Amino acid sequence: xxxxxxxxxxxxxxxxxxxxxxxxxxxxxxxxxxxxxxxxxxxxxxxxxxxxxxxxxxxxxxxxxxxxxxxxxxxxxxxxxxxxxxxxxxxxxxxxxxxxxxxxxxxxxxxxxxxxxxxxxxxxxxxxxxxxxxxxxxxxxxxxxxxxxxxxxxxxxxxxxxxxxxxxxxxxxxxxxxxxxxxxxxxxxxxxxxxxxxxxxxxxxxxxxxxxxxxxxxxxxxxxxxxxxxxxxxxxxxxxxxxxxxxxxxxxxxx
Amino acid sequence: xxxxxxxxxxxxxxxxxxxxxxxxxxxxxxxxxxxxxxxxxxxxxxxxxxxxxxxxxxxxxxxxxxxxxxxxxxxxxxxxxxxxxxxxxxxxxxxxxxxxxxxxxxxxxxxxxxxxxxxxxxxxxxxxxxxxxxxxxxxxxxxxxxxxxxxxxxxxxxxxxxxxxxxxxxxxxxxxxxxxxxxxxxxxxxxxxxxxxxxxxxxxxxxxxxxxxxxxxxxxxxxxxxxxxxxxxxxxxxxxxxxxxxxxxxxxxxxxxxxxxxxxxxxxxxxxxxxxxxxxxxxxxxxxxxxxxxxxxxxxxxxxxxxxxxxxxxxxxxxxxxxxxxxxxxxxxxxxxxxxxxxxxxxxxxxxxxxxxx
Numbered sequence: 001x002x003x004x005x006x007x008x009x010x011x012x013x014x015x016x017x018x019x020x021x022x023x024x025x026x027x028x029x030x031x032x033x034x035x036x037x038x039x040x041x042x043x044x045x046x047x048x049x050x051x052x053x054x055x056x057x058x059x060x061x062x063x064x065x066x067x068x069x070x071x072x073x074x075x076x077x078x079x080x081x082x083x084x085x086x087x088x089x090x091x092x093x094x095x096x097x098x099x100x101x102x103x104x105x106x107x108x109x110x111x112x113x114x115x116x117x118x119x120x121x122x123x124x125x126x127x128x129x130x131x132x133x134x135x136x137x138x139x140x141x142x143x144x145x146x147x148x149x150x151x152x153x154x155x156x157x158x159x160x161x162x163x164x165x166x167x168x169x170x171x172x173x174x175x176x177x178x179x180x181x182x183x184x185x186x187x188x189x190x191x192x193x194x195x196x197x198x199x200x201x202x203x204x205x206x207x208x209x210x211x212x213x214x215x216x217x218x219x220x221x222x223x224x225x226x227x228x229x230x231x232x233x234x235x236x237x238x239x240x241x242x243x244x245x246x247x248x249x250x251x252x253x254x255x
Numbered sequence: 256x257x258x259x260x261x262x263x264x265x266x267x268x269x270x271x272x273x274x275x276x277x278x279x280x281x282x283x284x285x286x287x288x289x290x291x292x293x294x295x296x297x298x299x300x301x302x303x304x305x306x307x308x309x310x311x312x313x314x315x316x317x318x319x320x321x322x323x324x325x326x327x328x329x330x331x332x333x334x335x336x337x338x339x340x341x342x343x344x345x346x347x348x349x350x351x352x353x354x355x356x357x358x359x360x361x362x363x364x365x366x367x368x369x370x371x372x373x374x375x376x377x378x379x380x381x382x383x384x385x386x387x388x389x390x391x392x393x394x395x396x397x398x399x400x401x402x403x404x405x406x407x408x409x410x411x412x413x414x415x416x417x418x419x420x421x422x423x424x425x426x427x428x429x430x431x432x433x434x435x436x437x438x439x440x441x442x443x444x445x446x447x448x449x450x451x452x453x454x455x456x457x458x459x460x461x462x463x464x465x466x467x468x469x470x471x472x473x474x475x476x477x478x479x480x481x482x483x484x485x486x487x488x489x490x491x492x493x494x495x496x497x498x499x500x501x502x503x504x505x506x507x508x509x510x511x512x513x514x515x516x517x518x519x520x521x522x523x524x525x526x527x528x529x530x531x532x533x534x535x536x537x538x539x540x541x542x543x544x545x546x547x548x549x550x551x552x553x554x555x556x557x558x559x560x561x562x563x564x565x566x567x568x569x570x571x572x573x574x575x576x577x578x579x580x581x582x583x584x585x586x587x588x589x590x591x592x593x594x595x596x597x598x599x600x601x602x603x604x605x606x607x608x609x610x611x612x613x
Binding site for chain 1: 296303311355356357358433450473474475479481491492495496497498529530555556557558559560561562564565566567568569571582584585586589610611612613
């Protein structure tokens with residue numbers, strides 16, 4: 001029944017871990033880093049979007065924007081709870097950072113993490129108004145969908161489960177964004193603004209998938225924390241985003 | 256931060272030669288903290304020779320049993336499990352954290368589901384809790400248990416399972432798989448591996464009828480079963496895992512005490528181990544943190560908050576002394592074992608060594 005097996009071999013063969021007790025030290029570090037990146041991105045994303053609720057045209061859009069803010073914050077909380085099981089001080093964590101802080105609109109961070117948190121670089125850029133917020137939400141919403149599909153397979157079972165629970169609501173956020181975008185592009189001036197905003201956000205969202213041929217990927221794959229390489233995920237997102245925007249007759253320049 | 260509560264041992268029953276079932280009672284004021292979900296576990300702490308050891312054991316009671324029971328199987332060389340089996344007595348007080356764990360599926364009284372559980376050895380404990388709860392709270396559901404053990408005499412809860420089967424006629428089926436004892440049907444002898452799973456699905460269990468599967472046992476068994484379940488169309492969102500890792504260390508290692516701990520120079524020679532590779536560099540004692548220094552030397556050390564809050568950057572000091580400016584994440588017993596938050600740590604001695612691998 002129980003011949004001994006190295007935990008590394010178990011993970012390499014697709015095994016799952018289920019509690020902080022059976023997690024090796026290196027795995028713990030990478031798992032925490034992965035969770036922190038998600039939590040920080042959700043908190044920063046929600047904080048940035050919160051300011052845009054007041055830009056929303058009409059009651060439905062206001063509700064949609066408020067709902068996105070509330071749900072992204074809840075998703076951060078769901079994963080932060082798992083970090084807490086590893087010892088993180090969740091109360092301090094949630095308030096330790098000015099999540100709404102942003103860099104200049106024309107800054108270029110590339111793929112690097114910046115500042116004192118682990119948010120994806122795209123969440124460092126400021127939103128300039130409603131159209132801009134919708135454009136970012138559509139592109140990043142689709143990216144989140146691709147990333148959550150990947151993360152729903154992580155080898156830490158409680159986290160995989162959390163991501164599977166979170167995924168449908170995040171997908172809905174992207175749909176709400178697309179609905180907003182559909183209304184925006186109904187007028188020629190709206191269409192022009194949307195195209196400009198989408199062109200701004202497109203490369204920044206693409207950066208969130210990380211480098212092609214990443215050397216970290218092999219290590220994370222051995223631990224079962226990743227499965228498909230960055231470039232495959234980027235290709236999935238590119239196809240999804242082109243299809244979604246193409247459906248609205250939008251062609252985004254610079255690609 | 257984790258909090259421990261006293262639990263009094265009110266009953267103690269030796270279930271097999273090397274397993275004990277312990278019934279525990281919280282203080283009246285702590286009762287709410289020990290409301291549990293089926294399949295959850297308790298983490299205990301106990302000092303052995305002045306050194307704290309923590310161990311988690313699954314609750315085996317159902318939600319409606321009105322008791323809090325855990326099953327503890329003695330592990331060869333395991334300090335806590337041996338102590339629990341040999342020295343623990345009624346009236347003793349154990350310290351435990353409130354129940355934790357997510358090894359359960361929500362109960363829906365109106366549903367008629369087919370649950371499939373796989374337990375290896377003491378992996379039966381959380382599954383028993385789930386079985387008891389499902390049978391009591393989902394009257395139209397049924398449960399199939401595949402239960403692997405070395406031999407008949409090592410089967411935990413054998414009688415209790417038989418009683419449950421008789422009490423809930425037709426709703427609980429149990430297939431015992433014994434590693435070293437031949438049974439009438441050859442299928443039920445040996446290990447649960449890929450071939451055995453195929454045979455089970457061919458002639459005993461219809462995978463199409465399964466709504467939710469639970470697996471609790473050691474690594475190879477978990478792998479073989481999960482692989483087979485997926486191959487038979489049971490996706491990961493319908494499989495619940497609880498790993499009973501075989502490689503748990505017996506006793507926490509004492510932190511190595513340095514003999515060259517005298518501090519003199521302004522700079523320290525720091526050795527940092529990550530992924531089995533040790534790198535040595537010099538760092539100012541009053542300078543940046545050990546994490547910052549490691550990152551500056553292209554060591555891909557894990558970190559997130561850099562504020563002493565999240566514990567992502569945890570490492571173990573194996574030589575010398577360091578000082579943490581802030582610690583909101585590590586508990587005293589971890590600190591005693593030599594763990595530090597590297598984002599908050601600066602060296603005190605002329606040589607320090609730390610490892611992210613331990």
